[in-house]
Amino acid sequence: MKNILEISDLSVSFPGPNGKIPAVRNLSLSLGPGECLAIVGESGCGKSVVAHAVLRLLPPGTEVLGRVSYQGQDLLHLSESEMDQIRGQEIGMVFQSPERALNPVMKIGKQLISPQVMHGLCSEKDAELRAKGVLRSLGLDADRIMSSYPWMCSGGMCQRIVFAAVSLLHPNLVIADEPTKGLDAANVTDLEAMLSTVTAGKSTGLLLITHDMDVASRLSNRIAVMYCGMIVEEGETRSVLSSPKHPYTRGLLGSLPKNGFVPIPGISPALSDLPNGCVFHPRCAFAEETCRTDIPDLKDGVRCRRC
Amino acid sequence: MFGKNTFIIAGIIFLTLLFTAAAGCIGSSPTDQNAVLKIATPNEITEASYYGNYNFAQITRVATPPLIQVDENGDYVGAVAKSWTVSSDGKTWEFTLDPNYQWSDGTSLTADDVKFSLEYAAEKITTAPSWIKSAAITTSENVVTISLADPVYRLFGDLVAINIVPKHIWGSIDDPEEYISAGPYVGSAAYYVQSVDTNSATLVLAVNPAWKGNAPYYGTVELHWFATEDAAILAMLGGECDTYWKYGASFPTSSVALLDSSEKFTTVETPSLKMSYVGFNTISSDAGSDLAFRKAIAYALNYDELVEIGASGYALSANSGFIPNGVPYYKNTPANIYNLATAKLMLDAAGYKDVNGDGIREDTNGSALTVTLLTRDKVAGELIKEYLQKAGLKVEYKFASDLNAWVELKDAHAYDIAYNGITAKGMMMDSGWATGYFASNTLGAGKLQNVDDPVFLELCAKIATTPDGDELKALISDLQDYYSDNMPGIALYWSTDVTPINTEIDGWYISKATGILNEINLLSMHPAN
Amino acid sequence: MKFDRRYILPGLLILLFLIVAIFPGMFAPYSISDRTATYQAPGADHLLGTDNMGKDIFSLLIYAARWTLMIGFASGLLAVFVGTAVGLLAGWRRGALDEFLMGTTDIVLILPKIPLVIILAAYLGPSPWVLIFVLGLLSWESIARVVRSKVIQIRSSEYILAARCLGFSDCRIMFKEILPVVFPVIVPKFVLVTAAAMISEASLAFLGLSDPQTVSWGGMISDAFTYSGFLRGMWYWWLPPALCIILGVLAITSLAFIHERGVREVMQL
Amino acid sequence: MNKVLARKLVRYAVCLLIVVLLVFLLPRCMPGDPVQCLVGEDVYLTQEILDSVTAKLGLDRPLFEQFQIYIGDLFTGDLGYSYTRHQNVADLIWDRLPWTLLLTGMSMLIGYAFGIIAGTWSGWMTEKKRAKIMTGFGVFVSCIPPYLLGLIFFSVFVYQLGWFPYKGFYETPDFFSVVYHMALPVLTLALFVFARNMIIMRGSVLTEKNQLYPQFAKSLGIPRRKIIYGHVMKNAILPILTHFAIDFGFILSGALFIEIIFSLNGLGRVMYTAVLNLDYPVLSGLFLVIALMAICANLIADILYGIIDPRVKRGDDQ
């Protein structure tokens, strides 16, 4: 089966006061239809940058190198107007903090209808019917919601509305950027249910960006663990979680409550001040001399000398 | 048939003659209905009120002239009144009307209109003179007789300010000062006010069809007012207006240089009745009531520089007789001279010596000789302050930024020396010859009221009740001697009026009181060939 | 914190103006009472020529800095003082006092300033002090508002709660913890009030509502127009003070903007 | 909404009361003769008239009774009488008000429209050179005293180039003449309105830009233009509305200077003449009317705020 999204050698760096700050380094990924790939990692590891780089939502001045191909098209070389055709209709994105993702002074109805009309999917009338249909299927009082403003809705409702806005455009790829951040347990369950419908049709791919291992384990087929802008381990979700190869992955899993809060010693380095060689070596118990000088390649989905 | 032809030919000839005559009539008529004279002025007419607005009232003198007016020499000549006589007791005045003046709506101007106008002014206008209120006015055909309760000889100064207006129009208007109308206003002179529009800042004077005197050249005279002098002058230079007028004032002397660079305009200088002076508080000030001090100060003032800076050179150095040379009965008195050394010697001699050597003189009590200088004029005030300081005086400078403050201070006699200006109208106020500014028994915001010398007050009273003639001439001579000897005030300079003359226009007739905007000038102005 | 190079140019300009204002004698070739020939064109003797009284325009320009800056900064300081006090009190105490103070602020906000200054100057007579007091006492409302909203935001922030837990007194928290944090938002407001006061002074001078005994840039421009400097094409008379006002205001305003941007960056982190 | 509006209304009422008190007390508390302070300095009136003024305003009675008379007069639309202009102050202002409102209204319309659009644009495209130049221009203009720019425009466009007339609202009272005469004054004033609004709008857009909702809109494929002018502008415009009321006073005083320079007989000229003549009744009346207009502007801003930002209806303070 042909991959929907293929990222190869993606590097992203931001301008900083003392030169460039690398946020993502030489990242390669692929995602097939009906598949869910989770990128997990801790804050500042660059996982959200990947999501924004795909949709070209990064602020101006950011340097993006490499190739992001969506169904064979290199997104990095499209014009803005061509990109507008891709965004929403082809690739949709579910944002974190849904209350803030909706325009506070615009009625929800309009925010759901206008993108559909803009993309020429249907007439305004149909768009309204479709929007109501989707809202209803998500268990909302469609008529009331359509004529209210985002601030009148609870966080859970906003979350559904944002999801509805994305799914109404029938994208082939959905990117969920930290969708569970700051949510209550009940809302997390809700969201997982919604996201699982994305890949159910076997044609749409889901790129899940999260710091939450549990969510990743429940939703994804494959998982990629990021640390300081690099993928340190990638593979089938089940195998990575049950038998992690990379020491960082192991440490991460060990810190989880169910594994007894065993901490990784030391702290993550700042992106502007990364150590040479393997970025994890100062905190790694198995570090060797070569780890200090060379960046290990991704072998069998794992980026580590010893493993 | 022959006869018939003869008739036809005769008819043709007759008609041709008729037409020729008519054409000749039109051709010889000097009025060009399409010609427009545009006057720029900074005197804004804020509301279209014939009586209520000060600036409008100045212009109405041209359209509804008073009985008499002032000519270019400052003499009184007839306007609506052709001639007049006065009884020997100075109580009965007879004015004979000029038949040229007829109302622009076709009705004739009668003695009744004059009577009405005078009584109307007495009754309705707040600034009307007091004598008119007690006067009895009678009419007979074209003669108006004013009978006064007490003899008044300085009557004309007031009469030039009372317009003769149509009774059939104003008779029904109860409060003329509040009456507002965009025109037309029925007038009696060569022009009448056709319209006045505060939004477009334009007043239009049109030729009076009933006017029987000489026809003016310009079919229309427009007055355009501007919010600032600069804008008015720029409009002139930019070709928007033909000439400049400002009531009671010269063209701004500091801008005269600008006209010289323009090809369209030249300037005419005429001596005016305006002047600048300093007055001494002779009533409650120690130094001010000391004649020797006053005389010394007269030497301390740099008159040439005051002329140069205060009037941009457009003024004459004054005499000790105070009154400008353009005023009737002017006589030559010793000129004011600047000589600092003399001033210092005289101050020393008067007992104001700098004993302790600190550069400041002490008065007879031994304390520093301090004078309070009151002024409203930034430039002159600063100069005078400097001159006094150079003479060794300590100057307390009181700058009144508005009239209110100035009036308050001068009414309290809270000054030793005060700077002020005198206008053409002010020169004629009260007993005339500037006495109104000095006499302590007069009232008014601009007046110093700084002399209570009985000799002076008696002189003023006499002048007020003496008819024109040798006796008056002698009194005015005495007055000038009084000014020269006692120096209640020192004339700093006599202003010169500058009038911009448009080289494309001939026939200028510039009045001392009203400048170019006077009836005589409007009749005589015409384009240059 | 790193020094921002954008501060240099406006900062130096303000510094220059201040030095000139404090020590005019060091820079002015003539005193303001010296006079020579009137209406001279610029030349070697008189850098910017002379005015209607024969005074050296360049020297006047230098002496004028004092009152103009004085009016600007004094009203700015007054506004900051009142505004900060009101804002701190309203934000910290909340409740009825807050309601009252903010109501007052709203009212001051609505009062049209220039017309009020004009009517007061007409009644009280124009003096720089009237100007300072009126402009200062009418311009604090925006300062009070930002200070208040900042204080409200800060007072429930965790470091203030922590400080209270640690046993710091209210007074100490107010002056040592809150004020320094509020300070960055006051600074741009202060300079904006200062700039506005300078413009107002110049505008009132144009209406003739300035004290002729004090030399200010606005007064100089007004003089140039009163004594036909404008008509005579003496741009060297009215343009330099105009430029001084514009540059001064521009420098002050840009300091505010640079600072505000800096504040925004700091606050967002 | 009603709660917020009610509270605002109370504030406006208090503001009005303060203005009225100020205008009432100022002439009565000044040193010197209150009658003179009430009729103006430059007029000379007979004792008769002065007495009648004293009687009418009750100046010989206690202050509170005077105030009652004063308030009674205000309610009947009596703002006093100008003895220098021989007119009721209310009539005088009423006569000139439409013209000044026309001048300020047109300038505000143009200034706000272009200021908002340009501010939005330059706030969104901060890194573009043209946007930087535009911002610099805006800051520069707002640093110039309004009258100075008016004078320079007058000198250049009227005198040197002769493109515009020298004075007046019109030559003949027809539409085109009015447009021709008002063009330059309106543009001059509009330039200031433009500069102020552009700067405010730019800052406001900068803040909104960093919000999440434009990002989300972008991710849905909504083109940039629509995001800027459809989404961001509506949010960013709120600070402009808050400034509307303050600006109104500023613009009105700006109009004052413009009217003087372009010889337009509006309220500004009325005020200027009143200052020159120390015509206190006119000054007081004008101040009262201007304050009233400023309050109305505030009210309009509040209502507009409610329409644009539905959140206000919740009754939130913030």
Place this chain on the structure above:
Amino acid sequence: MLILEADRISKSYGKVAALTDFSLEISAGETVGLTGLSGSGKSTCARILAGLERPNTGIVRYAGKELTGANPAIQMIFQDPAGSFNPVRTIYQSLSAVLHLQGVPKSQRRDLLSEHFQNAGLQTEILSRYPDQISGGQAQRVAIVRGMLVHPKVMILDEPTSALDVSVQAQILHLLKDIQKENGMSYVFISHDPSVVEFMADRVISL
């Protein structure tokens, strides 16, 4: 020994009741866990226990006496680590002010702080940094150090690890346990994550 006690406290903001009839007893040296969904009144409870807010009804007693305001014996650690420090002051300035309050002379402050920092696994360079220049984990450690400077008897921890990454969370939890072992104070540990509360607390109360 009972050290902190809440007796039937209630608190409401306007019409919204945040806490009703809540009672709690904390003995010396024990850790009480509080858990519940968002909006269940956890934070309100924490602030009332710390004396930062007064309950509408009910009473809070510390060592048998009614608690009427903030008391240095009760310290609080907050969710947002960076927000717990004054943004315009360096870490040293913030901590030094606390020592000033304690009457520690200026000369000894730096040494004392270095010692505390080492115990908490922090580098001393952090002292000269501003709050926005350190990571969340570091800031939370510094906040704990600061709380310890006044030798509290009770420490109220309001979601101290919710904003932190899992690996950092584990580190902080262990640090807290170590400190308690050493000093024997009581903890009120508040978190929405039941597993974290369970790990820390001797007994758990669900709100």
